Amino acid sequence: MSTVEPQPPAPHTVTLHPVEEADRLRLFTWRNSADVAPFMYTDHQITAEEHNRWFDGLGQDPSRLYWVICLDGVPVGLANFADIDLKNRRCAWAYYLASPSVRGLxxxxxxEFWMIxxxxxxxxxxxxxxxxLLSNEAVWKLHQNYxxxxxxxxxxxxIKEGEPRDVVGLGLLTSEWAARREAMRARLADKGYVA
Structure with missing residues (x-):
């Protein structure tokens, strides 16, 4: 009797697409969720009016770009560039995963690789x-790995939950990325992702 070796799970596919009208309610729900809000600078529940004002302004500010992150075609998070400064050739970036179930995959x-x-x-x-946020150690350590x-x-x-919180500021230069890029691509390949 022969035994069948278990096969590794099929790799997941991660894609990013520009935010579109169909994402309006999804982003509102995510932003106010207990899985996202604790990692943001603001504590208050975002109102529908605030959200709609922000959403309606997307695409009108050339210093900002937003993408919805999808895992196997299912929306799971948001990534963005802010303060895009072409004169000084720099910008800020951030992302969040809206569901803890996709973390660790x-x-x-x-x-991170795609945005860099x-x-x-x-x-x-x-x-x-x-x-x-300094308390979000998993994310700032991921940035450091890159x-x-x-x-x-x-x-x-x-101020979070009425208390002052520390924030870590991190930066990556294109020359530093050139030295790190292939090693990070190889790590993604080991996880089944093609970057």
Whole structure:
């Protein structure tokens, strides 16, 4: 009697598509969810009016770009560039995964790679930077794995749940990414992702 070796699970497919009208309610729900709100700078529940004002402004501000992250075709999060400064060739970026069930699958790693590549190869920037709550250690450590350097510790920078919270400022230069890129691509390939 022969035994059948278990096959590894099929790799997931991560894609990003520009935010569109069909995402309006989804983003509103995500932003106010208990899985996302604790990692944002603001604590209050976003009202429908606030959200609609923000959403209606998308595409009108050339310094901001937004994408919905999909896992196997299912929307699972949001990624964005902000403060795109073509003169100084830099911008900020952020992302969130709206469901804890997709965390640990390598989705964040794929998004990190994709966004870095877009910043340096499409927008032709020299620097990508971000700010992360110090308590969100998993995310700022992921950034560091991709070559981001801690450039600042903003003490008591935001008020969360009535208390001042520290924020880590991180930055990545295109020259640093060039030295890290292939190693990070190989790590994604080990997880079954093609970047």
């Amino acid at each position: 390598g989705v964040g790693s794929f998004v 590549e877009y910043a340096f190869n499409v927008l032709k920037l020299e620097k990508l930077w971000c700010e992360v 070559g981001f350097q801690q450039e600042a510790l903003f003490r008591g920078h935001v």
